[in-house]
Amino acid sequence: MYVVVVGCGRVGSQLATLLASEGHDVAVVDESTDSFKRLGATFNGLVVQGMGYDEDILRQAGIEQADALAAVANYDNANLVTADVATRIFNVPKVVVRLDNPEHEKSYQKIGVDYVCGTKMVATAILNHLHKGTFRHHVALPSADIAVVEFMVGELVEGKTVKEMEIPATLRIASIVRNDTYIIPDGSTPLHKGDLVVAAARKGAFSQIKSFLTTQEAKK
Structure with missing residues (x-):
């Protein structure tokens, strides 16, 4: 080339x-x-x-x-x-x-x-380090307020389904990694504490995502 x-x-x-x-x-x-x-x-x-x-x-x-x-x-x-x-x-x-x-x-x-x-890129990299691996931006689409994000599920959503967690036109879960197994979920797939989730999300969903990371201990 x-x-x-x-x-x-x-x-x-x-x-x-x-x-x-x-x-x-x-x-x-x-x-x-x-x-x-x-x-x-x-x-x-x-x-x-x-x-x-x-x-x-x-x-x-x-x-x-x-x-x-x-x-x-x-x-x-x-x-x-x-x-x-x-x-x-x-x-x-x-x-x-x-x-x-x-x-x-x-x-x-x-x-x-x-x-x-x-x-x-630098701002996102620093943000990822600040979140210490629990929440990461993969890519932001330049023409929209949409990003591909990765996060680890906390215990407060243990047992809830993908459908319960998704927000129409705002948050869509694309894949789950559980015990080194990759899952393409449907709406009935339950989420477990420790699941690594990849999702498409609008900026307005970031606060919702962070609530998925919260543990029971943090709520006390």
């Missing part, structure tokens, strides 16, 4: 070296030649100095034969323009964009490129 990485900061240089170590052909674009020092002496890909959204610079980087482009510069607007050029002018099959400010998500969605919001 031939990949053009636009931006050679901490993220871009790490991505480029990982791709190269996997045997992919990599071209890196950055406006500062000093940034290329982050790639290290063993990097054997192409480096091109210039603005990542400049069509001539992208051509020098081999954009016309690229299988993918990653726009990972430090500025959301620059990444957005780069992605637009790669998609609209060069028809790059796969474009992935770095996003720092979640408020810019709608602009990214309009041009239909995949993006990774680092701010949300």
